[in-house]
Amino acid sequence: MTSLIHFEKVCRSYGSGSSQVTALENIDFSIAPGEFTVVLGPSGAGKSTLLNILGGMDRASSGTVRFGPDEITAFDDARLTRYRAEKIGFVFQFYNLIPNLTAFENVSLTREINRSALDPEKTLASVGLEHRINNFPSQLSGGEQQRVAIARALCKNPELLLCDEPTGALDSETGTQVLRLLRKLCFEEGRTVVLVTHNAQLTQIANRVIQLRDGRLIGDEINPAPIDATEVRW
Amino acid sequence: MFGKKMLRDIVASKAQFISIFFLAFLGVFIYSGMRAEWEGMRVQVNSYYSKTALADSFLYGTDFNTETLAEVRALPGVKNAQLRLELDTIADLPNEPTLRLLISDENRVSRPLVTGGAEFDPQGDGLWLDERFASDHNLRIGDEISLSYGMLSFRLPIRGFIFHPEFVHDVRDNTQLIPDASLFGYACVPASAVPIPGELPYNQIILDIDDSASADQIAELNASLEKIPGVFHLMPRKDHPSVSMFEAEIAQNRSMATLFPILFFFVAALSMLTTMTRLVLSQRTLIGTFMGLGFSRRKILLHYVSYGLWIGLLGGILGLLSGPPFIAALLYSFQRVFYSLPVWRSEVSVISVLSVAAAVVVCVGASLLACFRELREMPAEALRPKPPRTGKHTSIEKTRFWHRLSFISKWNIRDILRQRIRSAMAVAGVVGCTMMLIWGIGIYDSMKESQEFFFDDLQLFSQKVFVEEGFSDSSFSGDASDIQAVDERAIRVTGEEESMIFGARIFGEGSLVRFEDTKGNEILLPDEGVILSRKTAEALDLSVGDTLSFRLLGFDDDYEVEVRAIHRTPFEQGFVFSKSAFEKLGLTMSPTVYLLSEEADIDVNTSGVSEVQDEAFMEKSYGQMLEGFNMIIWVLFAAAVLLGLVVLYNLGSLSFAERTRELATLRVLGYPLPSIRKLLRRQTVILTAIGSLLGIPCGFFFVRLITETVSDNVDFPTYISPLSVALCVLGTFAVSLAVDAILSRRTAKIDMVSALKSIE
Numbered sequence A: 001m002t003s004l005i006h007f008e009k010v011c012r013s014y015g016s017g018s019s020q021v022t023a024l025e026n027i028d029f030s031i032a033p034g035e036f037t038v039v040l041g042p043s044g045a046g047k048s049t050l051l052n053i054l055g056g057m058d059r060a061s062s063g064t065v066r067f068g069p070d071e072i073t074a075f076d077d078a079r080l081t082r083y084r085a086e087k088i089g090f091v092f093q094f095y096n097l098i099p100n101l102t103a104f105e106n107v108s109l110t111r112e113i114n115r116s117a118l119d120p121e122k123t124l125a126s127v128g129l130e131h132r133i134n135n136f137p138s139q140l141s142g143g144e145q146q147r148v149a150i151a152r153a154l155c156k157n158p159e160l161l162l163c164d165e166p167t168g169a170l171d172s173e174t175g176t177q178v179l180r181l182l183r184k185l186c187f188e189e190g191r192t193v194v195l196v197t198h199n200a201q202l203t204q205i206a207n208r209v210i211q212l213r214d215g216r217l218i219g220d221e222i223n224p225a226p227i228d229a230t231e232v233r234w
Numbered sequence B: 001m002f003g004k005k006m007l008r009d010i011v012a013s014k015a016q017f018i019s020i021f022f023l024a025f026l027g028v029f030i031y032s033g034m035r036a037e038w039e040g041m042r043v044q045v046n047s048y049y050s051k052t053a054l055a056d057s058f059l060y061g062t063d064f065n066t067e068t069l070a071e072v073r074a075l076p077g078v079k080n081a082q083l084r085l086e087l088d089t090i091a092d093l094p095n096e097p098t099l100r101l102l103i104s105d106e107n108r109v110s111r112p113l114v115t116g117g118a119e120f121d122p123q124g125d126g127l128w129l130d131e132r133f134a135s136d137h138n139l140r141i142g143d144e145i146s147l148s149y150g151m152l153s154f155r156l157p158i159r160g161f162i163f164h165p166e167f168v169h170d171v172r173d174n175t176q177l178i179p180d181a182s183l184f185g186y187a188c189v190p191a192s193a194v195p196i197p198g199e200l201p202y203n204q205i206i207l208d209i210d211d212s213a214s215a216d217q218i219a220e221l222n223a224s225l226e227k228i229p230g231v232f233h234l235m236p237r238k239d240h241p242s243v244s245m246f247e248a249e250i251a252q253n254r255s256m257a258t259l260f261p262i263l264f265f266f267v268a269a270l271s272m273l274t275t276m277t278r279l280v281l282s283q284r285t286l287i288g289t290f291m292g293l294g295f296s297r298r299k300i301l302l303h304y305v306s307y308g309l310w311i312g313l314l315g316g317i318l319g320l321l322s323g324p325p326f327i328a329a330l331l332y333s334f335q336r337v338f339y340s341l342p343v344w345r346s347e348v349s350v351i352s353v354l355s356v357a358a359a360v361v362v363c364v365g366a367s368l369l370a371c372f373r374e375l376r377e378m379p380a381e382a383l384r385p386k387p388p389r390t391g392k393h394t395s396i397e398k399t400r401f402w403h404r405l406s407f408i409s410k411w412n413i414r415d416i417l418r419q420r421i422r423s424a425m426a427v428a429g430v431v432g433c434t435m436m437l438i439w440g441i442g443i444y445d446s447m448k449e450s451q452e453f454f455f456d457d458l459q460l461f462s463q464k465v466f467v468e469e470g471f472s473d474s475s476f477s478g479d480a481s482d483i484q485a486v487d488e489r490a491i492r493v494t495g496e497e498e499s500m501i502f503g504a505r506i507f508g509e510g511s512l513v514r515f516e517d518t519k520g521n522e523i524l525l526p527d528e529g530v531i532l533s534r535k536t537a538e539a540l541d542l543s544v545g546d547t548l549s550f551r552l553l554g555f556d557d558d559y560e561v562e563v564r565a566i567h568r569t570p571f572e573q574g575f576v577f578s579k580s581a582f583e584k585l586g587l588t589m590s591p592t593v594y595l596l597s598e599e600a601d602i603d604v605n606t607s608g609v610s611e612v613q614d615e616a617f618m619e620k621s622y623g624q625m626l627e628g629f630n631m632i633i634w635v636l637f638a639a640a641v642l643l644g645l646v647v648l649y650n651l652g653s654l655s656f657a658e659r660t661r662e663l664a665t666l667r668v669l670g671y672p673l674p675s676i677r678k679l680l681r682r683q684t685v686i687l688t689a690i691g692s693l694l695g696i697p698c699g700f701f702f703v704r705l706i707t708e709t710v711s712d713n714v715d716f717p718t719y720i721s722p723l724s725v726a727l728c729v730l731g732t733f734a735v736s737l738a739v740d741a742i743l744s745r746r747t748a749k750i751d752m753v754s755a756l757k758s759i760e
Helices: A047-054 A077-087 A103-112 A120-126 A142-155 A172-187 A200-205 B002-012 B014-051 B066-074 B131-136 B215-226 B241-282 B284-293 B297-338 B350-375 B379-383 B400-404 B407-418 B420-458 B534-540 B579-584 B615-628 B630-658 B660-669 B673-709 B722-747 B752-756
Strands: A005-014 A021-031 A036-040 A062-067 A088-091 A160-164 A192-197 A208-213 A216-222 B057-064 B078-091 B098-104 B113-117 B127-130 B144-149 B152-163 B184-190 B202-209 B231-236 B463-467 B483-494 B499-507 B515-517 B530-533 B547-552 B559-568 B575-578 B593-596 B609-614
Touching: A005 A047, A021 A047, A021 A208, A021 A216, A036 A047, A036 A172, A036 A200, A047 A160, A047 A192, A047 B752, A077 A088, A077 B660, A088 A142, A103 A120, A103 A142, A103 B407, A103 B660, A120 A142, A142 A160, A142 A172, A160 A172, A172 A192, A172 A200, B002 B014, B002 B297, B014 B241, B014 B297, B014 B350, B014 B630, B057 B066, B057 B215, B066 B078, B066 B202, B078 B609, B098 B144, B127 B131, B131 B152, B131 B184, B152 B184, B202 B215, B215 B231, B241 B284, B241 B297, B241 B350, B241 B420, B241 B630, B241 B673, B284 B297, B297 B350, B297 B630, B407 B420, B407 B673, B420 B515, B420 B615, B420 B630, B420 B673, B420 B722, B499 B534, B499 B579, B530 B534, B534 B559, B575 B579, B609 B615, B630 B660, B630 B673, B630 B722, B660 B673, B660 B752, B673 B722
Parallel strands: A036 A192, A036 A208, A088 A160, A160 A192, B098 B184, B127 B152, B499 B575, B515 B559, B530 B559
Antiparallel strands: A005 A021, A005 A062, A208 A216, B057 B202, B057 B231, B078 B098, B078 B144, B078 B202, B113 B152, B127 B184, B144 B152, B463 B593, B463 B609, B483 B499, B483 B547, B483 B593, B530 B575, B547 B559
């Protein structure tokens, strides 16, 4: 048992009877600690559902999801909340910073819910934003905002960094910067990263590529030679 | 098409639109209800006065007879005049009530309105009795009442029940605030029914003046009337205690009816503005699409303005339909305690209907304002998603205090400052809520305080014995208690335009009545000069050190006197002299009242004694009047709670709607639900605290407004106990927490997945 994340026969369907829609069907995969995984699929493939279940925001209809020693499919709401607060660092496509809190305050939010949170100032410095800590989100560029969001996720010292299209709203240059940062966090600092995207180019930087289509797993491959983010063609 | 869209938009933001609907409804409900109340009172009392031909002028004096009457009737401008003898008799009934007889041999002026029994016959026998008095004493037509006046006593059968236009405020005199049919009533008696031989010693002539008489003619007539022998005093109708008291009541209701709804409309406008701004902002790209499709700006504007139109119209019309029957009925049940009118019916006037228009204008105006700000843009700009809201460092962040605040407070304070109109709406609503609570409690506290002040601090006697002229105080000599003689009489102060009548009290040796100045220090009665009550000093525009001149009723000699002090008392306004000060003016004191420190068992039938009042009994009946105020206080409380609920609910649901995305993000980040509730509650708590702090002085202002205008004969100190203030603030917070409890269920429904979606 070296895997950090383990999906076993995970199904998720919405509605009931004839109007039932299946979003995920019998998904099985495992992710080892320290891996950089890209979940790839076109829209409607079920990647958001997978992300929601892995992130503790939604429940599987059947099957089990393990996170380390815990079976999160058996958690109640309060334990799921704690799971999100303690284990998962979330990075959103649209950053989701609180508009009337400064960069520093956005990152400090974490300390309200996680006792083992890191120092917000140092975390911001680690993403290269030590000079912008007192700026509000509206005063930052898209790339800077996303780096604040990553700092917010890192501040909890999470076991898993879960990124939902983190470069989806960014231009190629700033997108590259964000990807380099994520890669550095994984390959130099040993964090587990799961990145969900519809952009097939991004698979080149990952160790592991999971492909979804129409709610089914159609590929789970190891990439033996991940390339640097600067070499990704957009 | 646009109609359907509007309905769906309203359903989608139903909480906010329901709040606005409620505010528009409440504004019109209260305005039209209160207006219908006072207008109804005015219409009914005016029709009552004209139906009964209430006298236009009252002439008081002694020894009026048919010759005097003929002289009065001959004066130009006099349409009708009638002799009358007013006599306060004691009825042989439980509590020995006073029955005021109006004895006359004609029925031309100030006619009784018969509500049961035989028509009033001025040549008949028996008496026509005050209906309230009759029902309080369980008297029926045909029953006989024994009456005594001094040595004279007689029995009269009841022929009918009446209302009399001079007794709308059915009290003995201005020391009695609330009518009490068990102690006082009146009756109309034909002159022929009274067993007094010869012509009656009439003491009043009541007159009807020609409607066509000009002001100059009336002034001329009044001058001639005052010269008629035996005349003490001429009183125009507007100065009649009952008439002026009821007029003041109407005026007071009128000012309240105006102030109240302004508050509701103001809060409605702010709510509409915030709600519509949010709606229009959230439909920015939609508006851009409409523009792109070729809809004119005017058409789009009309569409959004129609939200305000329909909400305002619907709320207003429902308010107009339910306000007059409900509010007026409620207030009349309170007014009936104080006033007797044959008919209590509310009156809906055009202006009440216009208040619906006011509600519509308020809602439409706020919608227009919200739309104008957004619709100025070009379609292409409008199509782009709205730029993210900017955060700003505010000036308080520079203070040291800021750094000590918790994270949640910082966030909420920035949010409050960012959404200024929404915050203003919430604060205004909370101010209104606390204000009305303080108002309600303050009226009660002030009257309770007046009661304690008057009965415990000022009146140190326990019994008051009214006596007739020539009574000798040796009758009391056997009793051990202290006795103080008082001469209570009326005096006249002649001003530049008209003369005014005031009560004067001349105190003999003793200390059974205390006097306090306006700061609460005791005043001892000076051996020279006069002390005035605060209201009297205000009415005459006099202060300490000024001199004034007065006359005794029925005499033309002027007496000059210096004002030595101004004292404060809730009830007995007027002049106060010590016996020596009065005698220094060359006048003689003749006691009409004796104050006794201990209750003595004095028989009213003792020769020379006309009435005995126990202070304990007086205080009890005052207490009963206070109970009567409970209704008004509950109405104020209900309005306060409703306003608070509606506004805070609106605040809560708006700030929830505006921050849904932020809250969903926090949920994804792992914020537990209780922390999210705490975050939302904090804003409500901050705004409630600000609002209730501002509401306290506003409440004091309104209580003062009531206590200052209640009547010229009364001077209630404005007093609200600290405990009451604390209770009102607590009450406001209770409303706020109740709303929070209702709204907090929503936090469980926050959809975390929505945080992942794009902003539009």
